[in-house]
Amino acid sequence: MGFVLQGGKIVTTLGIITADVLVEGEKVIAIGSNLTSDEAFDVSGCYLLPGGIDCHTHFDLEVAGTITADDFQSGTKAALVGGTTTIIDYATQKKRESLKLALDNQFQKTNNKCFCDFGFHMGITDWNNNTVSEMKALMACGVTSFKLYMAYKGTLQVDDGVIYKALKTGKDLGALITFHCENGDVIDVLVNEAKLKGELEPLYHALTRPSLVEKEAVTRCLDLAELADHYAYIVHLSTEAGLDRIIAAKERGVRVLVETCPQYLLLDDSRYKTEGEKYVMSPPLRKQSDNKALLAGLKNGIIDTVATDHCSFNFAGQKNSASDFSKIPNGAPGVEHRLSLLYTYGVLKHHISIQQLVALTSTNVAKIFGLYPKKGTIEVGSDADIVVLDPNFKTTISYQKQIQNVDYTPYEGFSKKGKIRYTFLRGTKVVDNEQICIKHPTGKYQYRKPFKGGM
Numbered sequence: 413m414g415f416v417l418q419g420g421k422i423v424t425t426l427g428i429i430t431a432d433v434l435v436e437g438e439k440v441i442a443i444g445s446n447l448t449s450d451e452a453f454d455v456s457g458c459y460l461l462p463g464g465i466d467c468h469t470h471f472d473l474e475v476a477g478t479i480t481a482d483d484f485q486s487g488t489k490a491a492l493v494g495g496t497t498t499i500i501d502y503a504t505q506k507k508r509e510s511l512k513l514a515l516d517n518q519f520q521k522t523n524n525k526c527f528c529d530f531g532f533h534m535g536i537t538d539w540n541n542n543t544v545s546e547m548k549a550l551m552a553c554g555v556t557s558f559k560l561y562m563a564y565k566g567t568l569q570v571d572d573g574v575i576y577k578a579l580k581t582g583k584d585l586g587a588l589i590t591f592h593c594e595n596g597d598v599i600d601v602l603v604n605e606a607k608l609k610g611e612l613e614p615l616y617h618a619l620t621r622p623s624l625v626e627k628e629a630v631t632r633c634l635d636l637a638e639l640a641d642h643y644a645y646i647v648h649l650s651t652e653a654g655l656d657r658i659i660a661a662k663e664r665g666v667r668v669l670v671e672t673c674p675q676y677l678l679l680d681d682s683r684y685k686t687e688g689e690k691y692v693m694s695p696p697l698r699k700q701s702d703n704k705a706l707l708a709g710l711k712n713g714i715i716d717t718v719a720t721d722h723c724s725f726n727f728a729g730q731k732n733s734a735s736d737f738s739k740i741p742n743g744a745p746g747v748e749h750r751l752s753l754l755y756t757y758g759v760l761k762h763h764i765s766i767q768q769l770v771a772l773t774s775t776n777v778a779k780i781f782g783l784y785p786k787k788g789t790i791e792v793g794s795d796a797d798i799v800v801l802d803p804n805f806k807t808t809i810s811y812q813k814q815i816q817n818v819d820y821t822p823y824e825g826f827s828k829k830g831k832i833r834y835t836f837l838r839g840t841k842v843v844d845n846e847q848i849c850i851k852h853p854t855g856k857y858q859y860r861k862p863f864k865g866g867m
């Protein structure tokens with residue numbers, strides 16, 4: 413059994429062609445004209461985009477004694493409705509825990525729940541004599557990227573020695589080391605000072621994590637990557653100052669890959685004035701000048717990926733019940749709206765082309781994280797992960813309409829142009845007219861290949 417998508421505009425990083433796409437089983441088997449099959453979908457006038465890959469989600473995560481509103485079921489359903497067919501979530505090592513146990517624990521949470529395909533990065537928090545061999549064992553399990561936190565002192569944060577050792581090990585093993593760049597020691601001091609002064613409102617979350625703490629950590633991370641002679645991948649970059657350090661480092665030959673998120677492109681710190689708890693995330697929202705610089709970074713190719721850092725907590729009862737800003741669980745929802753936001757506010761506002769949208773949300777991600785060309789493109793032989801985007805629609809984003817299981821969206825009232833008419837996951841229609849149209853989860857774990865060196 414197969415089907416053909418007839419007359420759509422196929423978008424890849426190389427260009428846009430109008431052609432038919434023939435799918436059999438899980439794969440694209442031909443691209444051409446006048447193709448026929450058992451079933452045909454007329455998709456003329458629509459864009460066919462490779463299924464999105466969101467390489468930064470946190471589903472079913474416990475933070476500050478509470479668990480994210482989205483688990484792997486609601487999160488992966490929301491992903492598909494938003495045109496994302498693969499997510500890469502985080503397993504994170506607890507102190508004194510082996511990396512394998514941390515992976516197994518996170519894996520268990522996915523049990524029969526994932527509606528889209530999925531993989532994991534591993535967060536290393538407790539470097540010890542076994543870590544190198546454990547990293548090697550994880551590579552064999554298809555976990556080929558690791559995250560180090562330069563923030564969250566006392567829990568997740570690692571020191572510079574660990575950063576250097578991880579980068580050297582990453583180079584030896586073909587693993588990519590990714591970094592949360594904020595100076596956790598300084599944040600700790602600033603948070604304590606603010607609390608002593610009685611500065612407890614959500615705004616102080618942002619004021620105790622100023623741009624300079626990101627810039628400092630980005631600078632240190634890049635210097636250590638240079639010293640270790642390996643790539644660094646910087647997650648959720650939020651500042652112009654950090655971007656400037658990245659541009660300077662690239663100019664001297666440092667190899668760095670960069671991710672940002674829609675919240676750092678489209679929202680700013682004025683959000684902390686009203687219901688500021690909703691926007692307590694790390695790094696925090698910045699200035700409009702930062703939004704502008706990051707949007708330019710997408711256009712000029714300095715930024716490689718746009719992920720969401722989806723980490724959802726309900727406003728009522730989770731975010732709004734903390735006694736001070738430092739107790740608010742960090743994170744915000746986004747997995748459902750990444751593609752529509754980037755299409756509406758990126759492509760249609762001429763910040764990026766639609767080919768760049770595909771690169772930033774799918775192709776580059778697949779290349780960097782060892783999924784290409786199985787995923788990240790529409791080509792003969794690739795997985796038939798295809799998003800059919802009908803550009804002739806206009807609506808607005810509202811939490812009431814969303815699939816993600818959380819009581820707000822940071823993008824309430826944002827306009828949404830274009831509608832995802834269908835999403836196909838490995839040759840199965842999983843979304844029809846913005847609704848999930850399969851009963852049972854069919855997402856498959858993705859064994860990712862070792863890191864080969866950027867794109």
Ligand code: URP
Nearest residue numbers: 592693694721723742743
């Ligand atoms: O506030 C955020 N971003 N929470 C998720 C954890 C992280 O640092 O990525």
Ligand code: ZN
Nearest residue numbers: 592647648694
């Ligand atoms: Zn982070």
Ligand code: ZN
Nearest residue numbers: 468470721723
């Ligand atoms: Zn995160």
